[in-house]
Amino acid sequence: MTSKPTIYSLAEELGVHPATVSRAFSRPELVSAELRTKVLALAEQRGFRVNVAARQLVTGRSGLLGLLVPDIENMYFTTLFHSMSRLGAAMGLSVVVTDWRFMETQQAEIFDRVLGVVDALVVAAPRDDVMTYMARRRKEVPLVFINRLIPGASCVVVDNREALWQLGDEMLAQGHHAIAAVAGPTDSWAAAQRINDVESWARARNVELTVLGHCEPSIHGGIAMAGAVEQSGATAVFCFDDLMASGLIKGLQTRGIRTPEDISVVGCDDASVALVTSPSLTTVRAPYDELAEQVMGAVTGLLKSPEATRQVSIDGVPILRESLGPAPHAGPRTSTKKAGTTR
Known part of the structure; x- marks a missing residue:
């Protein structure tokens, strides 16, 4: 029966001290990358597994x-x-x-x-x-x-301030003047920062901004806001995050409202849902x-x-995609493409 591999057997096979093998697992910054690669490769080959509880007793660290x-x-x-x-x-x-x-x-x-x-x-x-x-x-x-x-x-x-300002300027360039923002949770620091950034942009550009919410940062939360967005008369909307924006687009579609032909929608974070949402979502990439x-x-x-x-x-980083387009009855304007990239 083959004996179970240990730190000592690995060290003997590699021709190094057992403490060196131990450090490769518990304090990798203390060994060279080349040596640690060798230790990990041999450990995998021999089926060695670190005993987390034992290591924590010896080193004070669990990994x-x-x-x-x-x-x-x-x-x-x-x-x-x-x-x-x-x-x-x-x-x-x-x-x-x-x-x-x-x-x-x-x-x-x-x-x-x-x-x-x-x-x-x-x-x-x-x-x-x-x-x-x-x-x-x-x-x-x-x-x-x-x-x-x-x-x-x-x-x-x-920090999304500059990116949100650039996307706000893109809304203006596309002929939008009735603009809304759907705020995130009341106890979220990030939500407060993002709505403050959008509000400061609106003040600087002399834009009348309608703030809606607060809304749960989820697809269902966005769907639930579709009625309020429709009643606001906005033709472009900032959303706290991409899940909310994706849900809002879905909620608007069920009301016969198209994005971006009727209402443009902008999210934040560039989560993977931004690419699979139809239309693809204009957003701020984290x-x-x-x-x-x-x-x-x-x-x-x-x-x-x-x-x-x-x-x-x-x-x-501002990312321009399909969900932001010209305002209804406004022809395409010169885009502020400096705002970001398109994927």
Whole structure:
């Protein structure tokens, strides 16, 4: 019977010290990329699996990075999770995700539960009522917030202001003057930022903006807003995110209202739904890979030094697609194509 592979048998086969093999799994930044590749390849070949509990007892680290999200079905968070997992694998970290959508009133309890089993924790879009509580606990474990600025904490946010302004200017260039915005959840920091950005654009351009909502950031939430959008008389609409925008387009279609011929619709995030929505969705792209890189960089910095906090802002990118077109009875105008790219 073949004996079970161990750190010691791998080390002997590679001609290195067992501690070197251990570091390849627990502290990959301390070994060369070439050596770690060899260790991982041999471990896979021999069927070696790390005992997470034993490693945590010896090193104090589990090799797990927690990611708390409000809704994993939202493609924004799914795409972010995939990018973080890819980068985490190269760092020797496995990303484990917790969706608190059905346990919103228990966010603090879930947060406490996860703290004890991960090396670091990334929290995406925390609610107002638990954000302060989480921020106070950041000394207990490396903690990074996404799409929420918290003084003294490591945060990575996407700044959509310039991109939303450019898409607003594109609406004007296409002859739109009756413009609405569907706001996101009342307790969402990102929702407040986005509606403020759209309102500041409207003031700067002397545009009368109708703000509707607040609306749940989901396809069903967007569908439910179709009646209000129709009654507003708007010919172009900003939506909090792509799920909401996709649902709004569907809701308008059921009312016999076409996009973009009757009402143009703009989303935000450039989640995968933006491409499969018909018509394809004009939106603001969140640079997911760069966002994940900055998040993982913040995690690495905190693992090395708990005081190494950083706050990073990444610019969103305007993406022009089919859902934004000329206003009804307005011929095509000169496009402000500097606003972004088209896919």
